Amino acid sequence: MSHILVTGGAGYIGSHTVLQLLENGHEVTVLDNLSNSSRESLRRVENLTGGLIRFIQGDLLNPTDIKRAFANSSIEAVIHFAGLKAVGESVSQPIRYYQNNVHGTMNLCEVMQEHEVKTLVFSSSATVYGDPQTLPLKESMPTGTPTNPYGQSKLMVETILRDLHHADGTWRIALLRYFNPVGAHESGEIGEDPSGIPNNLMPFIAQVATGKRKKLSVFGNDYNTHDGTGVRDYIHVEDLADGHLKALQTLNKPGLETYNLGTGQGYSVLDMVKSFEKVNSVAIPHEIVDRRPGDVASCYACPKKAKQGLNWEAKRGIDEMCRDTWHWQSKNPNGYFR
Numbered sequence: 001m002s003h004i005l006v007t008g009g010a011g012y013i014g015s016h017t018v019l020q021l022l023e024n025g026h027e028v029t030v031l032d033n034l035s036n037s038s039r040e041s042l043r044r045v046e047n048l049t050g051g052l053i054r055f056i057q058g059d060l061l062n063p064t065d066i067k068r069a070f071a072n073s074s075i076e077a078v079i080h081f082a083g084l085k086a087v088g089e090s091v092s093q094p095i096r097y098y099q100n101n102v103h104g105t106m107n108l109c110e111v112m113q114e115h116e117v118k119t120l121v122f123s124s125s126a127t128v129y130g131d132p133q134t135l136p137l138k139e140s141m142p143t144g145t146p147t148n149p150y151g152q153s154k155l156m157v158e159t160i161l162r163d164l165h166h167a168d169g170t171w172r173i174a175l176l177r178y179f180n181p182v183g184a185h186e187s188g189e190i191g192e193d194p195s196g197i198p199n200n201l202m203p204f205i206a207q208v209a210t211g212k213r214k215k216l217s218v219f220g221n222d223y224n225t226h227d228g229t230g231v232r233d234y235i236h237v238e239d240l241a242d243g244h245l246k247a248l249q250t251l252n253k254p255g256l257e258t259y260n261l262g263t264g265q266g267y268s269v270l271d272m273v274k275s276f277e278k279v280n281s282v283a284i285p286h287e288i289v290d291r292r293p294g295d296v297a298s299c300y301a302c303p304k305k306a307k308q309g310l311n312w313e314a315k316r317g318i319d320e321m322c323r324d325t326w327h328w329q330s331k332n333p334n335g336y337f338r
Contacts, residue, residue: 001025004248005075005117007060007108008082009053010037012192013123013181015045017079017241019190022051024245029054031069032082036195038336044189060104066111077119077251078112079244080105083153086199087127087294090150101153102160109164119172121247124158126179126233126262126299127151135266136302139177139258148294158258165256172254174247179233179262179301181240183321184328191328192237193335201272202234202321206329209282216284218269220291225298229269233262233300236316236324246310262301263314276322 004021008014009030014037021028022045030042030053042053054073058065060082069075083101084090090097105122112118128151129137130144146152158175165171182202184191198204207213221228243261250257267275273284307313 001027002076002248003027003029003074005029005031005069005078007031007078007080008037008123010034010039010041011081012037013237013240014081015041015190016185016237017081017244018042018053019045019049019185020241020245022049022053029056029069029073029075031056031058031060031066033057033059038193040336041190041193048185048187048189060107061100063107063111066108070111070115070117075115075117077121077248078108078117079121079123079248080108081123083123085150087148087150088199088292090148090153091293094149097149097153098156101150102156105157106160109160118168118170119251120161121174121176121244121251122157122161124175124177125151125154126177126260126301128155128158128177129299131296132299135298136264136300137260138302139260139305147296162256170254171256172251173256174251175256175258176243176247177258177260178240179235179260179299181237182234183236183238183316183324185238186324186327188324188327188331191325191332193332201269202325203329205273205276205284206325208284209276209280209326210329210333212333214285216273216286217289218286219289219295221288223297225268227268227270230295231266231268231298231300233264233266234272234318234321235261235263235314236321239314239316243306243310243312246312250310257309259306259310260301260303261306262303264301264303266298266300267318272318272322275318276326279319279322280326282326
């Protein structure tokens with residue numbers, strides 16, 4: 001098995017992927033600045049798997065930290081999650097997002113080149129498609145103009161990685177365009193633990209369910225969707241993590257491929273609220289507020305390429321997403337001891 005460096009590995013998607021890497025016999029080093037994550041997530045992963053994680057607290061904006069991760073190690077590939085990800089925040093803090101997400105990735109690639117490590121799985125986003133003109137979204141479609149700096153930063157990194165592969169054809173790169181990760185590990189031991197007010201729908205719903213938040217704000221009910229609220233392709237985080245392992249397995253020869261990781265099914269905000277209430281027998285008070293800057297009406301994937309190229313498809317449905325989210329939140333009402 002391989003030694004994998006996971007940047008941002010203490011975060012939500014990172015910790016679930018680290019767990020699956022350990023379960024599959026890989027050696028794992030995590031580099032994380034803990035700006036929006038907790039060291040506790042990795043302790044719990046170690047407890048669940050019986051494995052050991054080499055952890056380095058460091059920042060991609062500091063090349064010395066990245067070099068520490070590669071020092072005296074046999075790293076063969078990198079899964080790159082580290083990045084800021086709040087759409088609304090990116091609108092108000094664009095420079096911070098470009099510096100962190102774009103410059104940080106460039107630093108990572110430079111150090112990878114120095115150590116002759118040229119296998120990379122990149123955490124991209126469906127936001128690179130911009131405001132979709134047709135659905136479902138296919139990898140062959142041209143990328144649009146992302147409606148927010150977060151999406152722009154992901155598209156910039158994709159462009160940089162394409163240019164890098166064009167300049168040096170020995171690189172092996174998978175660009176994984178996520179749709180909307182939700183859910184948690186079935187144990188309820190690890191899950192999404194945002195600091196402050198959640199930016200994403202499901203952790204906010206879960207915090208309303210625990211009484212931590214009074215009600216859910218639904219951003220707009222006048223979109224061109226079946227109930228007026230935004231439609232997204234929600235994917236269980238365990239399925240998403242599995243997609244990264246499948247991508248690693250396919251990177252056995254030079255090349256660059258792009259894959260959507262989604263279910264192909266769109267659900268509205270109110271669909272998710274109703275399912276959460278039904279599956280978990282809890283009420284979710286909510287109110288309609290103004291649209292949020294940078295949001296699009298509908299976004300869902302065509303997942304066929306991932307099924308063909310990665311032998312991967314999402315296995316968990318909306319009820320499992322809602323059940324596992326609530327299991328995590330009810331078991332950890334304050335997240336990782338915040």
